[in-house]
Amino acid sequence: MMRGRMALSSLRRMPCARWYSKNTKLTNAEVSARQSHLFENEKQRQLSLVTRIEKIRVKLLDKNNSCTLIMNKGLSTPYNVAMHLNKLYRDRSALALVNGEVWDMLRPLTEDCEVELLHFKCDKPQEVNKAYWRSCSHMLGAIIASAFKDDFFVDLVRAPDVPVTAGCFCYDVDLHMDDWSPTLQELMCLSQDAFKMQEKELPFERLAVDTNLALEIFQDNRFKKKQITESGKSTTTLYRCGDFVDVSDGPMVTSTRFATNFSITAVHNIKSSHSEHGKLQRFQGVALPSDFRRIHHTVLTPIENRAKIPVYTDSDGPWIEEKEDTQLQKETSV
Structure with a gap:
């Protein structure tokens, strides 16, 4: 495990140019902190409107x-x-x-x-399972947003709508890299961050905000701004877990306490015309609800292996330029 942490740390210290979105020079941590601050301000403003308890x-x-x-x-x-x-x-x-x-x-x-x-x-x-899968995707986005520290600016794209039957939850990002294939140790280090989140029992906070405010919150992320604008809605639903804020219709489960045996299993490149490098990275993972935490490794290992298989969805649309293996896609959707 220590070697894995060293490997991930060496990635953070790579002597390369730092990448930022066009409108900011903030780091990933600073962007998350600013988004959380705006979320909290709006949350308190809405609470202040309740002047008479009915x-x-x-x-x-x-x-x-x-x-x-x-x-x-x-x-x-x-x-x-x-x-x-x-x-x-x-x-x-x-x-x-x-x-x-x-x-x-x-x-x-x-x-x-x-x-x-x-x-x-x-x-x-069924509804609990779907909310749980959605919540795990949100946790995965939070982990990715903080994993690379200041060496790379991570553009979070979206949590694709992957059905539970696909065998994994996902989050798409633009790492602005030509290529990155994480080692097993690096994936284990990322999974350890999920364990820390689970121990903290962080709540999933829901907040419906005016779309103009949502655009302000995500002014540093061109993907989120596009998602918000194209929805055509006057209000946008946001969720916060820790300092991580994201766009989602929800619902989500109560807190991160429910996510056990959380494992980030794979990172696959998916072709996209929206990235400077012509591709995005799809992080995949799997986790078990806390009610099923006591599971034998002979059962857990096949579940994790299935979650390594590349997953594509019908809603990918223009995000995916081509799908690599039709047969594999069919297998993962069974």
């Missing part, structure tokens, strides 16, 4: 603990509902249904409603 009736739908709670409109969340029950509900609930709509555990409730708390072993875990 009460709402929240009916919990649960076969063992159905009840009706009086909560605070615009402030109380499904997580607060779980806290009113017991530690088991608080710790295992990863997502909620609010009047039938999939809802973040930390998203405030806005009206009288019925709430159902979801977990990974509930009768219908």
Whole structure:
């Protein structure tokens, strides 16, 4: 493991030109800090608009603990509902249904409603699994944004919409490099950063902002600005985990605590006309929900090996100029 950390550190100290986006000379860390600062300012501004606390009736739908709670409109969340029950509900609930709509555990409730708390072993875990996959992609983006420190400016592109059946979650970036094939030790070092995030139990915070503010937050990233502009929406949904802010419709799980056995398995080049080098890098990884953390290595190893296979999606569109192996693509989508 020490050799891996040395290898990654040597990459950070390479005597090469530093790459920056056109509109900034900030480092990766400074960009993340500025984005988080703007996110926090808007979060506090929106909270300040709640000048009068109104009460709402929240009916919990649960076969063992159905009840009706009086909560605070615009402030109380499904997580607060779980806290009113017991530690088991608080710790295992990863997502909620609010009047039938999939809802973040930390998203405030806005009206009288019925709430159902979801977990990974509930009768219908499909929505929880999708939110978990999405959250792991967000964690992967956070790791990449901080991994290269100041030697390279990393342009984050997007977390592609990869189905759970693909066997891995992904994040696309532009490293501005001609070529980089990370060693196994370097991938292990990156995976260690995920372990640190999991230990910190960082919450996934949701915030809907005016699109003009979203463009200001991502003024240093041409890919995000393009994504925001092309959406055509007047508001943009952002998520923050630690200092890392990203665009996503969500929902996501409660916190990084749910992501165990997190492994960054591969980095593949994908062809793109949007990069100076004609390609982007697709980071791939896999992780298991905390409810399934105790798994034998003979089961985990095949899961990690499958997550190394290059994955392409139907929504890649202009981002991918050509797909290398049609048969491989079919295998990964089964």
